[in-house]
Amino acid sequence: MTRTWRIDGVTDAARARIAVARLAAAYGVPTVERARLATALSGHLRQCLTKGGAWLLTLEGPDTPGGPAALRAVVTPSPDAGAAGRAPWTVTVACPEPGRAAEAGPGTEDAAGLAEALLGADEDTAVLLEKLAEQEGLVAFHREELHQTNQGVLALHAELDAAGRAQREAFAAERRAREEAENARRRLRFLADASAALGASLNHDEIVRRLPELLVPGYAASVDVWLFDHEDDRHRPTAHPGAAVLAARTGRPQYAADHPGGLPGVDDRPPSALDPARPVLCLPLAARRTPLGVLTLSPPGERWDPDDAVMLVELARRAGIAMDNARRFEHNRDIAETLQRALLTDLPATPGLSLAARYLPATYGLNIGGDWYDAFRQRDGSLITVIGDVTGHGLHAAVMMSQLRTALRAYAVDGGGPGRLLTRLHGYLRHLQPDLFATAVIARFHPDERTLTWAAAGHPPPVLRLPDGRVRVLDAKPGAMLGIPLQQDIADHTERLTPGSTLALYTDGLVERRARGIDPGIERLATALGAYGSAELDADLEESADRILHPLLSDSERDDDVCLLLCHLHG
Known part of the structure; x- marks a missing residue:
């Protein structure tokens, strides 16, 4: 068509x-x-x-x-x-x-045809308008949907933003908590290390010297230790800040500066007239009964952190306790040394027989212990030498040792051999000191018979050097330790002595070591004693005693007291 x-x-x-x-x-x-x-x-x-x-x-x-x-x-x-x-x-x-x-x-060209065509066009227009209305409805629907979606997106963005802020705040809080925990751990570690360093020394001056070394420069720019008992007529008076004087009087920490410190447990004071521009923290060094002094610090920066100030107050308290402990130790040590000098025996002079004794206290604790030696004559002219060891250390052991020495001398007045004397000491401890135990060796030299009679009770055996250099360990069966709940009669043992012989009596602190036991130590003592000739021992027994001790005491620290008694029969 x-x-x-x-x-x-x-x-x-x-x-x-x-x-x-x-x-x-x-x-x-x-x-x-x-x-x-x-x-x-x-x-x-x-x-x-x-x-x-x-x-x-x-x-x-x-x-x-x-x-x-x-x-x-x-x-x-x-x-x-x-x-x-x-x-x-x-x-x-x-x-x-x-x-x-x-x-x-x-x-058609008539009016009816044109009208019909016009109505047809209107019908098409109506259909188009209906379609257009549907499209507009769809557009409005989708616009609303888009609006709701946009609102949801905006709400989601808001939620995500809030979640991001919350997460950032949580991270920041966690970071602050971690930093605070690390700072607290650092302070506790410093406090523990400083306390250990101060408590490790029993020397008062050493503790005072260590305080600035510990605090500068981490927690203080300068440190001044004001000790009350160090101010006497030989030293010119030193000016101290008013806050230090107030801390000494009240026993409370003081902070002197031109601004409040805000430090927990610390009183704020005006700046010091000695140096107004420098803040100072004055901490009392408290003892058990009386204050010892004041620790004055200047800050490493502008001011102290409050937590650091709390730690410094605790350190000052511990330093005061350490100083007080050191003073008490020094006081007790002086008493112990005085008592020790009073208890040490002056060895008697005996014709034909030389004696030399050495006593070294343990390097830990007080310089006094339970080791002891003694030498005295009996009525028949024989010489009694004894060496013993009371369990324990310190003043109590020294007092018990003194009682044993006195009891032994009292029993020796009645005569009797070494075994009899040890048996009586055993009974004394069992009845009068049931919680005290001791070991001992007694050796008796008879000047006319040139014999050695000895007995031991739980003690390391004597070592005898013969004139020809041979060494014997007198390990005949000893008695048990003195004071144990056991009835015993301790027997005597006799040896013939040849001129030039040397007998060594000693305590276990000389020969016993934890890692090696006692037998190797006795062998070392025998070797050291056999290395000397009779002429050397005749000439100077005192020097020989020092030379014998030197290789046996190579360790710088000793856990036990050391006692040595040498008896040399002249050739």
Whole structure:
């Protein structure tokens, strides 16, 4: 099907447009596509009329032989018009029913036909408006959906932002908590190390010297230790800040500066007149009964952290206790040394027999212990030498040792051999000192018979050096320790002495070591004693005693007292 219309004016264009619309409807073109075709055709025809001349509108249907499966409208200039030679204008719409015959006429020119065409156009317009309303509804629906989505996105962003802020705040709080924990750990570690350093020394001056070393520069720029008992007539008075004097009087820490310190447990005072620009923290060094002094510190920076100030107050308290302990130790040590000097025996001079004794206290604690030695004559002229060891250390052991020494001398007045004397000491301890135990060796030298009688009770055996350099350990069966709940009679043992012989009595502190036991130590003592000749021992037994001790005491620290008694029979 092919139709052609000649268009010379508006009326021709309107009739052609009506005919095309009818044919499109006949071929089943949808309303929207039909309206789009009519609108596009009307617009082009209007442009053609504006240009002037005659125009041909050709409409080709899908049932045209060799034509397309669509409805195509072509506008070309009329050959006899002045617009001939211009390019044709074409518009095409698909036909859903290409096999349908279109019998629509070319249109009518009466009023009824035009009115019918106008109503048909209005129906198409109504359909388009309905479609447009549906699209607007869809647009409004999707706009609302988009708005709700945007609101949700905004709310999600707000929640994410709040969650991010909360997470950042949590991280910051965790970081602050970690820093505070690390600072607290640092302070506790410093306090523990400083307390150990102060408590490790029992020397008062050493503790005072260590305080500035511990505090500068980490917690103080300068340290001044004011000790009350160090101010005497030999030293000129030293000016101290008023806050230090107030701390000494009240026993409370004082902070003197031109600004409040805000330190826990510390009173704020005006700045010191000695140096108003420098803040000072005055901490009392308290003892058990009386204050010892004041520790005055200047801050390493502008001021102290409150937690650091709490730690410094605790350190000052511990330093005061350490100083008080050192003073008590020094006082007790002086008493112990005085008592020890009083208890040490002056060895008697005996013709033909030389004696040398050495006593070394343990390097820990008070310089006094339970080791003791003694030498005295009996009524028959024989010489009693004894060495013993009371369990324990300190003043109590020294007092018990003194009682044993006194009891032994009292029993020796009645005579009797070493075994008898040890047996009586054993009974004394069992009845009068049931919680006290001791070991001892007693050796008796008879000047006329040149014999050695000895007995031991739980004590390391005597070592005898013969004139030819050979050494014997007198390890005959000893008695048990003195004071144990056991009835015993301790036996005597006798040895013939040759001029030039030397007997060594000693305590276990000389030969016993925890890692090696006692037997290797006795062997070392025997070796050291056998290394000397009789002439050397005759010449100077005192020097020989020192030379014998030196290799046996190579350790710088001793856990026990050491006692050695040498008895040399002249050649």
